[in-house]
Amino acid sequence: MISKKIKHISPSVTLAISAKAKSLKKQGVDVINFAAGEPDFDTPDYIKQAAIEAIKGGFTKYTPATGMQELKEAICEKFRRDNALVYAPDQIAVSCGAKHSLYNLLQVLCEEGDEVIIPSPYWLSYPEMIKLAGARPVIAKTDKKTFTIKVEEFRRCITKKTRAIIINSPSNPTGAVYSKDTLEKIAELAVSRNIPVISDEIYEKLIYDKLNHISIASLNKKIYELTFVVNGVSKSYAMTGWRIGYLAGRPEVVKGVAVLQSHSTSNPSSISQAAALTAIGSDDTSTRKMSEEFEKRRDVLMEGLKNIKGIECAKPQGAFYCFADVSGTGMDGLTFSKKLLDEKHIAIIPGEPFGLKDHVRLSFATSIDDIKKGIERLGEWVEQ
Numbered sequence: 375m376i377s378k379k380i381k382h383i384s385p386s387v388t389l390a391i392s393a394k395a396k397s398l399k400k401q402g403v404d405v406i407n408f409a410a411g412e413p414d415f416d417t418p419d420y421i422k423q424a425a426i427e428a429i430k431g432g433f434t435k436y437t438p439a440t441g442m443q444e445l446k447e448a449i450c451e452k453f454r455r456d457n458a459l460v461y462a463p464d465q466i467a468v469s470c471g472a473k474h475s476l477y478n479l480l481q482v483l484c485e486e487g488d489e490v491i492i493p494s495p496y497w498l499s500y501p502e503m504i505k506l507a508g509a510r511p512v513i514a515k516t517d518k519k520t521f522t523i524k525v526e527e528f529r530r531c532i533t534k535k536t537r538a539i540i541i542n543s544p545s546n547p548t549g550a551v552y553s554k555d556t557l558e559k560i561a562e563l564a565v566s567r568n569i570p571v572i573s574d575e576i577y578e579k580l581i582y583d584k585l586n587h588i589s590i591a592s593l594n595k596k597i598y599e600l601t602f603v604v605n606g607v608s609k610s611y612a613m614t615g616w617r618i619g620y621l622a623g624r625p626e627v628v629k630g631v632a633v634l635q636s637h638s639t640s641n642p643s644s645i646s647q648a649a650a651l652t653a654i655g656s657d658d659t660s661t662r663k664m665s666e667e668f669e670k671r672r673d674v675l676m677e678g679l680k681n682i683k684g685i686e687c688a689k690p691q692g693a694f695y696c697f698a699d700v701s702g703t704g705m706d707g708l709t710f711s712k713k714l715l716d717e718k719h720i721a722i723i724p725g726e727p728f729g730l731k732d733h734v735r736l737s738f739a740t741s742i743d744d745i746k747k748g749i750e751r752l753g754e755w756v757e758q
């Protein structure tokens with residue numbers, strides 16, 4: 375009964391394990407949740423208020439399929455303010471989360487048999503979305519310890535069938551932030567081979583060590599023309615459940631996304647759009663506070679992991695994940711995470727769906743107290 379297309383797609387492990395951790399907690403089990411793929415902060419009140427007002431004011435009908443004009447204008451203003459990028463509203467499509475934006479983009483860009491290059495470790499939805507678009511994911515390896523991108527590796531992966539390169543800085547699952555030099559090299563390569571770049575910048579505002587986020591599209595006019603920037607409100611404003619993401623790029627591709635969306639989901643929720651309009655138009659005080667708190671948590675987690683034998687981990691500079699090599703414990707990532715949940719009630723995500731079997735992903739979107747408690751439990755368990 376089920377199509378081949380769907381049979382070859384794996385379910386999202388991140389969503390499955392996060393759901394299991396939440397459900398165990400509900401049953402009263404003392405779970406330490408290092409699996410979360412979303413901020414544990416609540417959506418700020420002023421954003422919620424905008425949604426309440428939208429409901430009361432009757433803003434409860436269809437909007438244009440790829441979002442209302444005011445929101446597109448606010449997104450253009452955000453790109454200008456934060457990323458020095460100039461877009462017109464017809465270059466913006468708003469969708470039901472950045473995941474949906476990425477999905478749509480791949481559907482619109484890819485032909486059957488095309489190839490899309492992704493650096494490994496990668497966010498686990500990329501390969502599955504690429505397959506759903508009829509294309510084939512091609513994996514570019516990064517440095518196993520630092521996760522630094524080697525542009526030569528990208529070059530090696532390019533064939534006549536290459537349709538796009540996906541980059542993701544700050545990265546899920548490694549927290550790596552691409553340097554300007556790396557971005558320039560990727561841009562140079564993409565421009566010289568005329569390959570579109572999909573730049574997933576969903577974690578742009580969760581960035582540490584006083585680093586600044588750089589969008590590859592802002593480097594020069596040529597790479598601007600080839601880049602599709604994907605972003606959203608999920609991570610920056612703790613709005614994962616509201617489902618608003620967006621993309622920006624060439625108008626003809628954005629038009630393609632509009633056609634696809636007009637026959638699939640139609641517009642993202644009008645109420646969520648009203649909330650996103652307030653979020654994107656506001657100053658970033660609450661986002662900055664959240665980011666500062668994540669940075670403190672990262673430091674506590676890294677300090678704790680340093681003292682656990684058999685676990686090695688590069689320091690993340692953005693997002694809220696670290697990607698640790700656990701091969702020194704004699705276990706692969708899958709065995710490690712399964713046993714850890716069963717025996718110590720600590721939820722983490724195995725590295726395999728992100729492209730590295732010996733690794734696990736730990737999220738620090740959880741309280742400092744839980745991080746400390748989790749590290750203690752983890753240390754005792756590994757020692758045993």
Ligand code: PMP
Binds near residue numbers: 411470
């Ligand atoms: N890209 C990356 C790298 C992510 O981690 C996520 C989080 N799920 C998304 C895109 C999509 O986020 P959303 O659909 O909630 O906007």
Ligand code: GLU
Binds near residue numbers: 499
């Ligand atoms: N981006 C999050 C994660 O990687 C959310 C889960 C998902 O959308 O897959 O955990």
